[in-house]
Amino acid sequence: MNPIFSRRRFLASTATLGATLTAGIGAAGLPRVQARAETEVILRAVRRSIDVDGKAASVFGLTGPDGKPGLFLDPGQRFGVALANETGESTIVHWHGQTPGPDQDGVADTGYVAPIAAGRQQSYGFAPRTGTHWMHAHHGLQEQALMAAPLIVRTNEDRRRDAQEVTILLHDFSFRDPAELLAELTKGSGGMDMSHAGMPNMPDDMEGMDMSQMDHGNMDHGAMSGSMSGMDLNDVAYDAFLANDRTLSDPEVIVVERSGRVHLRLINGATATAFWIDLGSLAGTVIAADGNPVQPLQGSRFPMAQGQRLDILLDLPAGGAFPVLAQREGDTARTGIILATPGASVEKIASKADQAAAAVDNSLEAQLVAAMPLTAKPADVTHRLGLTGSMAPYQWSFDGKTWKDHVPLTVKAGQRVAIELVNRSMMAHPMHLHGHHFQVTALNGTPLPGAVRDTVLVPVNGSVTLAFDADNPGRWLFHCHNLYHMATGMMTAVAYA
């Protein structure tokens, strides 16, 4: 999306849609839904074709009222959405980062609602949580086939900031059927690197790594380090990595003002890929994590696990072209977009970097400080959860239990809940809690006043403690945001007593 025009287009299209609803014309042959509010907009889950490095690919899409991916809400605007399932198969879409009641969370696994059948619509209405969020299928492996899009809820402060908004959704892409990718993983062939299977121990320098001992001034992990050999990265052999559906062979070029200010809204919507964001010569200021404000933090390289979002402010120099790149961890492959001032010459950027990137870690997490932390009080209940599983057989779990046999973490309304996540496996796991945002309160046992967010990485041999207030009664999913880990069992529930 061209951010210069996005707001104007959004306003124009909502006006048109309002007229359409009044005239009683439903979306393409679908049964009319009862509009919950006059502001209800139609979001279409569709099949579409995109071009990936010169080859046509059939993928899913989530198309907003302006015909472009996703939804962009203005300050104070209600989340009033009719989701029209035009995919030809059943689906359900999770509003990742939003915290409505459990029946509007967009998941079927908790038993409140069924998936939306092909050709049907479902309405949603709630006051949205502000910030950079996203939406994605929570049904089978549809997320891998690009059923994912931005869900941006702007604030008045965003407007006052007078920055050009640039939203980037990252994804990993294969021309193959996602079911085939999963089948290869669970068969123990293809896709994954068997040389790591059964690797018994981490190198000494990574064991019991204390995040507080790290050099916080240096976020540049450009060189691949030997310590990566002790963990498993990148299970799936992808064909491409996408930024707003495009690769670096034909990247999105976004026109920006000379000496202008840009508000990057980065979303790692990839199913099984963590990235290092690389701003090149620019220094950025992180202002939010998973849509929640953090104390401003400067840097030019930032790790992002699957499901996570970062808001970064950039003050551009007088003129030129400025790539915003995302490099896959443990690999040279990268994707990105290019910010360019009018008339700037835009050079082609190779889709492979010179050096492989290090494993994504919690070096950024260790530095983030919540701007709006939880109130200080001790936890009423602490759950301890081991992250378990292996590459061979390819199955992931919590304390050895898959979703089929999961034991819910029980909480009571009003409690301050702490969960200590201990990684006992050879892969890192980005853990996502539905229905709540939590604060990261310890990394590897070291307390910190960390970011408030909804997805946190638990690195190999690492532990993370998170805390949240039990203020949204229901049954909620709590799972790894690596789609293949979730699909093979790495999902449990938080359930209110």
Ligand SMILES: [Cu+2]
């Ligand atoms: Cu995982």
